[in-house]
Amino acid sequence: MTLSFAGDLLVHEPVWQRALELGGGEYDFEPMFEPLRGLVERADISFCHLETPMTSAPPQGYPVFNTPPQVADAVEATGWDACSTASNHSLDQGLEGIAENVRILDKAGIEHTGTSAQSGERSDAAVLRAEGMRVALLSYTTDTNGLPVTEPASVNLADPRQMLADAERARREGADAVIVNIHWGSAMVPEYVGEPNPAQRGLVDELLSSQAITAVVGQGPHVVGPLEVRDGRGIVYSEGNLISNQGSASGLAAESQDGLIALLTLVDRRGQRPTVSAARYVPIYTTQPEYVVEPVGRALSRGRLDPTLARASYERTVEVAGRSEQVRPLPGGLGG
Numbered sequence: 001m002t003l004s005f006a007g008d009l010l011v012h013e014p015v016w017q018r019a020l021e022l023g024g025g026e027y028d029f030e031p032m033f034e035p036l037r038g039l040v041e042r043a044d045i046s047f048c049h050l051e052t053p054m055t056s057a058p059p060q061g062y063p064v065f066n067t068p069p070q071v072a073d074a075v076e077a078t079g080w081d082a083c084s085t086a087s088n089h090s091l092d093q094g095l096e097g098i099a100e101n102v103r104i105l106d107k108a109g110i111e112h113t114g115t116s117a118q119s120g121e122r123s124d125a126a127v128l129r130a131e132g133m134r135v136a137l138l139s140y141t142t143d144t145n146g147l148p149v150t151e152p153a154s155v156n157l158a159d160p161r162q163m164l165a166d167a168e169r170a171r172r173e174g175a176d177a178v179i180v181n182i183h184w185g186s187a188m189v190p191e192y193v194g195e196p197n198p199a200q201r202g203l204v205d206e207l208l209s210s211q212a213i214t215a216v217v218g219q220g221p222h223v224v225g226p227l228e229v230r231d232g233r234g235i236v237y238s239e240g241n242l243i244s245n246q247g248s249a250s251g252l253a254a255e256s257q258d259g260l261i262a263l264l265t266l267v268d269r270r271g272q273r274p275t276v277s278a279a280r281y282v283p284i285y286t287t288q289p290e291y292v293v294e295p296v297g298r299a300l301s302r303g304r305l306d307p308t309l310a311r312a313s314y315e316r317t318v319e320v321a322g323r324s325e326q327v328r329p330l331p332g333g334l335g336g
Helices: 013-022 030-042 070-078 094-108 160-172 198-208 296-301 307-321
Strands: 002-009 045-050 082-084 111-113 126-130 133-141 177-183 215-219 227-230 233-236 241-243 258-267 275-286 293-295 327-329
Touching: 002 030, 002 215, 013 030, 030 070, 030 258, 030 293, 045 070, 045 177, 070 094, 082 133, 111 126, 111 133, 133 160, 160 177, 160 198, 198 215, 198 233, 227 275, 227 327, 233 258, 233 275, 241 258, 241 275, 258 307, 275 296, 275 307, 293 296, 296 307, 307 327
Parallel strands: 002 045, 002 241, 045 082, 082 111, 133 177, 177 215, 215 233, 275 327
Antiparallel strands: 002 258, 126 133, 227 233, 258 275, 275 293
């Protein structure tokens, strides 16, 4: 079984303005993700991360986000099955923003976890079935950008004891595999730094001390991080950005225009807990000002990306994400 994971879906104003152009005055985000559709649909289960809340109010960008609801239509059309929603921006539109975000995702038929609209009731795991296995996704954030969490159940915070308890509960309730998504807020991880720091590594190590957890994946610093396979469990420290207006043109790190789609191979061990046998990844790049998310290798082969730009992006991603017997990029190289 193959599980796919995408990074931060971060809709800055230039991104939604482009969506208005594409839709002739109505928001249409689907063309931005069209090059990813085959990749997302081929995975047995595909997960995305919605960093910002969606509501029907006028959109807002940095630093307090509000995202057009039509993003949910694009997520569904591209083939993502479930999304993690706990992030440092979860409370940008308050508790009502969380509630409306939940309603929008429910209406679009997208499974989700990480934030809850029910007072006193924390978000349950999103459980999906494929290839005879039940896979549970749990979602947490390390902080909320200083916004007070007035309703403790509204956002899943990355408390190790609670995370381990949630994973054990998901196992008891029938999950064969448990995936933990962590949004690394800037209170723990500086932005634009891909190399995991001791606090990150310590939290991942603590989580993987439990046999209940199959993989830990994450995002938040807006650049990619390393992938690992350790004792049959997968680690994706950061998938980087899926889409945003970040990049060198906006005065930020060139790496923030890169990202990856992580592909974890899950092996059913016939009555034992499944294990991760390989971690592959597809380097991606968001073009600007078109805001189209391109798999770098395929876009280069089809003449959709400048060769110099494509190779630079690919090499940046591979240098950080890694290459080993169990971790490898797709394609394995760009040639020439």
